[in-house]
Amino acid sequence: MTEIRFDNRVAIVTGAGNGLGRTYAIELARRGAKVVVNDLGGSSTGVGESATAADAVVDEIRSAGGEAVASHDSVATRDGGAAIVQKAIDAFGQVDILISNAGFLRNSRFEDLTDQQIDPILDVHLKAAFYVGQPAYKAMRSRNYGRMLFTGSASAMFGHAWQANYAAGKGGLMGLSHVVALEGSAYGIQSNLLLPTAVSRLADEMDMGYMEIPAFAASLQRCEFEVVGPRTVPEFNTPLALYLVSEDCKASHGIYSSNGGRYARVRICAGEGWHTPRGNTPATVEDVAANFAQIESPAGFTEPHTVYDEIFDVTEGGRKAGVFD
Known part of the structure; x- marks a missing residue:
């Protein structure tokens, strides 16, 4: 089997200081990509900022012989998105891959969600995909090649109580990815949506208050977490994510699920x-x-x-x- 490589490719991974993004960035670099490790360094509820997380991942990549630079810009502003892409161009001269992964949670009942729980979630999940994605797309189009991967969620595709804000943002990414795939087909740019399942620091923000919903509680109680649990670490999502942004992958306009080591196309x-x-x-x-x-x-x-x-x-x-x- 031929090894999937990313030599001479430049990748941007947002939210790469922890969890899924960290594993994507490290494995991309291990396989030859030059990586922009973007992370604002906020908490799992999107509060605060720090350079520590992104810098630590860059140090880990460089210590292993890879090439990476850190970006501490916010994905949730147009200026921040432009700065992230410019970092890649200044450091490595091009952009070939964007994995739009940054995110956080602010859970509550649908009827109780405030603007402070809705707007920042939509900013960092949905609007950020435009803010980073648009300049990245332009850079890709100039070279007639690109791979874009947006991080969706089963919470949007299938439903999760107390996550209406998060699901709305993630659901919007589905439509965005489909249109980018269509428009990008004329310029060598592919786009797909990944629905990853991983136990990460965002799990700390889950409030079991959603168990007040009988149908949802029954669904949750059917799950055998002890069976699939060891296969829900971030690293189990990395193989599918990297394949979808590889030159070898010819699939576009797709939605893909990574859950407990099961990889599957999700169809609408x-x-x-x-x-x-x-x-x-x-x-x-x-x-x-x-x-x-x-x-x-x-x-x-x-x-x-x-x-x-x-x-x-x-x-x-x-x-x-x-x-x-």
Whole structure:
């Protein structure tokens, strides 16, 4: 098996001072990449800042013979994002890879979330992906090559009580990644979304108050954490993350799950559904109610990659159902 290498590639990893980002940065460097280790050095709730975390990772990389520089800029401002990308260009002359990983938690009930719990979460997860991603994309486009990996979450894709703010930010990254993949396809740039599962310092911010939700508590209590626990350390997520940003990987516009050592493509699909009868008269609410079981049916799924793919699928499905010529 040929070793996956990153020689002559320059990678930016945000939130690389701890947890997932740290393992990504160290392994990228071990495999030959020049790495910008970005971390503001705040707490797991996004409070404070320190150069210690990023500097320690850079020292570890350099001690092992790799090349890295530290960035202590905030991803949550446009100026900070531009400075992170400029650090890569000043130090190494180019940008080939962006892993948008920085983040923190501020959990609470949906109805109790304040602006101080909503805005900073959206800033560091969703808006930061624009602030760092836009200048990185421009640098990649100038060289007709790039790999972008946005860090989503199963909390957004599948749901997690008391994380409406976090899930909203992570869910936005799904749409962002899809559009970057489409636009980037013309310029050699690929984009994917990773849903990692890892026990990290963010776990300290989890409040078990969410157990007040019976359906969620039942889901949690079914889990055999003692079985998968040893495989939820950050390092188990690193192989998939690095493959997705490698030159060897040709996949784009995807969502991928890394959970307990299981790596899988997560798909957003549309069912065959129910078509309004032939003609141009809209269905009634009662029509929808009468046919809701078919609307919900998992039969005949398709996987649109653009809004126009869905229109094509609807047209073909309508022909099959006899509502179009």
